[in-house]
Amino acid sequence: MKQLLIRVLLISVSLVSWPTFIQAQDADGPTFEDILRGFEDPSRWLTYSGDYSGRRHSPLTQITTDNVDQLRPAWTFQTGTTTRGRGFETTPLLDDGVLYVTGSNNYAWAIDARSGRSFWQYRRNLPDDLTYGASAPVNRGFGMLGNQLFMVTLDAHLMSFDRRTGDVIWERELADYQVGYSSTMAPLVLDNKVIVGISGGEYQTRGFIDAFDPVLGERIWRFNTIPGPGETGSETWPDDPAILAGGGGGTWMNGSYDADLNLIYWGIGNPNPDYYDENRPGDNLYTDSIVALDANTGEMRWHYQFTPHDVNDWDSNHMPVLANIEWQGQPRRVVMVGNRNGFFYVLDRVTGEFLLGEPFTATTWAREIGADGRPIVVNDGSLGCLPDPWGSTNFYPPTFFPGLDLFILTARETCAIYVPEEPANTRGQANFGGTVFIDSEQGYGALRALDVHSGELEWEFTYPSPSFGGVMSTASGLVFAGDHEGNFMAFDAASGENLWHYQTGSRIWGAAAITYMLDGVQYVLIPSGTTLMAFAL
Amino acid sequence: MNGARYLKHRRHLILLIIILLGANGAFSQTVNPLAADPRAARAGGGIFRAQCASCHGADAKGIDIIDAPDLTLIWTRVEATDQAVFQVIRSGIPGSIMPPHGFPDPEIWMLVSYLRSVAVTGTSKQIVGNSTRGSELFQGNCSLCHRVDGSGGSLGPDLTAITARRTQAALTDSIRNPSANIARRYKPVSLLTDANERVRGAIKSEDAFSIQVMDSNQVLRGFSKSALRELNRDEPSLMPAFSERQLSETDVNDILSFLQSVR
CATH class of the missing domain: 1.10.760.10 (Cytochrome c-like domain)
Known part of the structure; x- marks a missing residue:
């Protein structure tokens, strides 16, 4: 009798809950084709930039230049984990009304996108002897395919989760964290690959980009950012296997992807040591470069080096922004980068041909980029200050506004003196190779809009201090940005006029907004401090 | 557990703690063994x-x-x-x-x-001055804006233990020429509100849209920048410069002697 009762109860529960479950969640989850469609379904945000282009430009138009001043908080999610010294850098993913969010210290959550209430929480038990991961305990987001989520960790692992429960499906070590490796970026998910990068350019590490099978968790290919002895590019380093093995070149920001060319575009970090260079004469390929890799094999098709022989820690870990624009009267497939060295670049993304390089800050590092694409360096630091090691901009996402053809980014105006010193080269210890004196009185920040055809400044909005906030735009003519003072703001994309701001109470560091439609309401989300905040009209 | 057994156990426990503490004291380093090198x-x-x-x-x-x-x-x-x-x-x-x-x-x-x-050394030697007289001079000239040991004003920095952080020469220079080097959070600003009120104060915080100050009456006030007619930061320090006529060298040393006495 008792068993019968239980059986009846279970059937009743399943009858009641099953239709709700169907309505709440697509059982199969998003496919590669869904991610390829990018912003076509406004109730989804399936990859770091919303689509593979890195443009972070949404077609949504409910919030406009006329009504954005009515934007109000809809809900706030408190993470309960802090990142003192850095920021809440994540980009949430959204599918079927559920936000999948990673946090600092390798926390993660599934959150109701309508209410901000959580479904599940995950926290990784991290070792207490983290190296790089201890000083930058951040994470920039999940990758998603089907019912699987993918997250990298501060102890340099790649994990797969069941998105319905937060249960771990598989876990693989990317590299030995005790050497100085860590991982913080949001995985780039393609049809049958999860592509991840690695942090650690300040340690005795050798950067790489890995592709993993999403189901089996097996590695398909690895691209080493520092060539091995005898390999192409090794001639730009000393003939010393030990130096190559610890040459730096982190890959800690996301890449973008062109499905037609089947190429991924990825920024590479600084050489190791950061400031001291006597043991590494040469250009030090492929540090401070962008590489275009065949997505199937990981083979490099082309590269372009922004800062040859870097001695200023100017990693080129920026979001490569892909667009098809008219260039000098001809249609052209380009990739655009606002670089830490203070220059804005346009390259042909089929061939890697250099098309444009113009300064967007008052950097005195180079007079210009020559026709051959090499910078004409006029100040190595001995003729006064240079942009600080955080650079003229940093990894936080810019946006591209099609039609206006504006590249909009957060710029940093700073002044620093670099003093190199031979480092100890100790395993598991940071290896800057010198010190930097930053003049904090001189610094300020600005949101700047650049004409992509000329690199000229179209408008700017200045902030009191150098900022680390990312940028997003919407087709209704709006730009959303955050600053170091904690303001989340909306601007008119055409004029740069500030139309709205909200003080979030903590600096917006490393994160950019996302936006989506649910139940006819357009939401805008921004992570700030320890909270994820949603706004709507 | 009865009372006698409890006491016996307690004695054993205390003995164990003493042994452990002793061992800990013997093995852990409490002073820098390299201090003299x-x-x-x-x-x-x-x-x-x-x-x-x-x-x-x-x-x-x-x-x-x-x-x-x-x-x-x-x-x-x-x-x-x-x-x-x-x-x-x-x-x-x-x-x-x-x-x-x-x-x-x-x-x-x-x-x-x-x-x-690299520690800030401050003033290591004894400042020659009359600290009792210095206390009176401090009350008359400084305490409206500066706090020592919990009493005084807040427009300027708290001067408790200031001689441990700054040298006698630097402190004297700050009294003679306070605009030369103004600490963060004490930078002066002059505002004109949309109600035509002139406000002078020290900037405590600022973003692109607002500014937070302590005004010269030591009241914390926040302003929206869009509601200000003027915002002028190119101002001398809120602290007056004390010339030798206003505070002689002896007066200054007496004040510094007083400040050193309350560190």
């Missing part, structure tokens, strides 16, 4: 520049942008001992970005030696 600070400087400078700055004065504190001031705190600083480096600060460090003990002691070597 001048090479330790130099070696510690190298470790600092490689391991610590990215957050605390090459000069150990901290980096505002990431809230990393000025380490040259840590020794002005009463609780800062060599062992306490050693422990912070070893264990980190839970909940903050300051991580634990697995360096060998001698390297941490080298860092402690280095931090001692």
